[in-house]
Amino acid sequence: MIDNLDQAILDALLLNARTSYAEIAKQHGVSPATIHVRVEKMRQQGIITGAKLTVNPRALGFDVCCFIGITLARAGDYPSALKQLQALPEVVEAHYTTGQYSVFIKVFVKSIDDLQHLLIEKIQPIDEIQATETLISLQQPILRDISVAQ
Known part of the structure; x- marks a missing residue:
């Protein structure tokens, strides 16, 4: 279903949804385009359903x-x-x-x-x-x- 890179991307975005694809890519030794493709794939699969603002x-x-x-x-x-x-x-x-x-x-x-x-x-x-x-x-x-x- 998801591999280690997908999991790392999700972990980074769950920690801070505003983390740039470039920053995630740099941390994992891949291109920002790879991160973009992976995120879009997870959106299409319904794994990622959006990003939200958290209010106290x-x-x-x-x-x-x-x-x-x-x-x-x-x-x-x-x-x-x-x-x-x-x-x-x-x-x-x-x-x-x-x-x-x-x-x-x-x-x-x-x-x-x-x-x-x-x-x-x-x-x-x-x-x-x-x-x-x-x-x-x-x-x-x-x-x-x-x-x-x-």
């Missing part, structure tokens, strides 16, 4: 990160519930899961008062949602992308 939510005043486990009334309620959750800007991730919760979401809000408002006024009124359980994140000691070398 706390620097923007979003001091509360929470995970909310959601139990749906019925399994068939998932599409409708998801559509309503997608409309909430506070929801930054959603996962359809097995186990105790039907859906597990990650939210950022500026304060506990904002969290209470989100729960009471926006999430719990969704008809398809039977119950919620909220877990407040105290810190995030690990944040990384998947390692190619796993």
Whole structure:
């Protein structure tokens, strides 16, 4: 699927997506054109799906990160519930899961008062949602992308 050079390219870009192809090429003794071709090949294969800017939510005043486990009334309620959750800007991730919760979401809000408002006024009124359980994140000691070398 990918060889050692592809893996090295991915590692470099995961560390810093703004690393130039020339710099990666120099580190691995190949031409920048080779790096370009390899990156394009991985894009076409769906391995690389884009590059993104990372924002620190706390620097923007979003001091509360929470995970909310959601139990749906019925399994068939998932599409409708998801559509309503997608409309909430506070929801930054959603996962359809097995186990105790039907859906597990990650939210950022500026304060506990904002969290209470989100729960009471926006999430719990969704008809398809039977119950919620909220877990407040105290810190995030690990944040990384998947390692190619796993």
